[in-house]
Amino acid sequence: MRISELVKELECIGVEDPKTEAQLIIEHLFGVSYAKALLERDRDYDSEKILEILAKRKEKIPLQYIFGKWGFMGLDFFVSPDCLIPRPDTEILVYEAQGLLKIGGSVADLCTGSGCIGLSLLSTRADIERLVMADISRDALEMARKNAHALGLSSKCTLVECDVTRSIPEGRFDMIVSNPPYIPSIDIERLSDEVKNEPRLALDGGEDGLDIVRSLVERVPEHLNENGYFLMEFGFDQGEKIAQIMEKKVTDGVYKSYKILKDYGGNDRVLVAQA
Numbered sequence: 001m002r003i004s005e006l007v008k009e010l011e012c013i014g015v016e017d018p019k020t021e022a023q024l025i026i027e028h029l030f031g032v033s034y035a036k037a038l039l040e041r042d043r044d045y046d047s048e049k050i051l052e053i054l055a056k057r058k059e060k061i062p063l064q065y066i067f068g069k070w071g072f073m074g075l076d077f078f079v080s081p082d083c084l085i086p087r088p089d090t091e092i093l094v095y096e097a098q099g100l101l102k103i104g105g106s107v108a109d110l111c112t113g114s115g116c117i118g119l120s121l122l123s124t125r126a127d128i129e130r131l132v133m134a135d136i137s138r139d140a141l142e143m144a145r146k147n148a149h150a151l152g153l154s155s156k157c158t159l160v161e162c163d164v165t166r167s168i169p170e171g172r173f174d175m176i177v178s179n180p181p182y183i184p185s186i187d188i189e190r191l192s193d194e195v196k197n198e199p200r201l202a203l204d205g206g207e208d209g210l211d212i213v214r215s216l217v218e219r220v221p222e223h224l225n226e227n228g229y230f231l232m233e234f235g236f237d238q239g240e241k242i243a244q245i246m247e248k249k250v251t252d253g254v255y256k257s258y259k260i261l262k263d264y265g266g267n268d269r270v271l272v273a274q275a
Helices: 005-014 018-030 033-037 045-059 063-067 088-100 114-122 138-150 186-188 211-223 239-252
Strands: 069-072 075-078 105-109 130-133 155-163 173-178 224-233 258-263 268-274
Touching: 005 018, 005 045, 018 045, 018 088, 018 155, 045 063, 045 088, 063 069, 069 155, 075 114, 075 138, 088 114, 088 224, 088 258, 088 268, 105 114, 114 130, 114 155, 114 173, 130 224, 138 155, 173 211, 186 258, 211 239, 224 258, 239 268
Parallel strands: 105 130, 105 173, 130 155, 173 224
Antiparallel strands: 069 075, 224 268, 258 268
């Protein structure tokens, strides 16, 4: 199958960006770079392997789950339907955390999923004393464990199965990071078929999407050391509500300060609060 034929097949399936996806498939299956694929437009690739992927894409299985790995912060993470697919906008949280965390600090990654946030931070900050990764899903934690092992970071990691709306791992930390479920329940069915193949447990944030967000904002300060930081991702249209919640918390003295960072699309996306 030629790459032009693959693009047409993906178009027929309804893939949003068939050219980019075709290149990703060719690179994944045959190790052929984008530039080389462009130079070898008439090359005939093994159709059987490609057809296997196309069959799964017709079922709206995300390409990331088909590959079993996906890139984040320059690292490869194992992914499966047990955890969310890492997304570029989440990298903004990690970049900010890298600069704020004190030398030799401790970190908790709540709703860790694949572990991409905490492990990316740990991979670039070898001085981190310990990383605790917590999730309500045992299967997601197994994926985080697998990624920690693959990245050679297991020795500094502790995994905790817990519902963060009921309890946060014991102890105090210099930083707590989280990408919690924040999509309103009513909006779940309106998501694309691909996104609906991701775990609902990691998407559904309750009636207005902020059930778990509010719980974390309330509980996190008790688990932060003095001057510690809380960084949390939230929905693109939730910035105003987050600001209202945080203004009251700052006024009440629960947090010293906060700011909201924008994502690559210019939308409010990450809360940064200091206790």
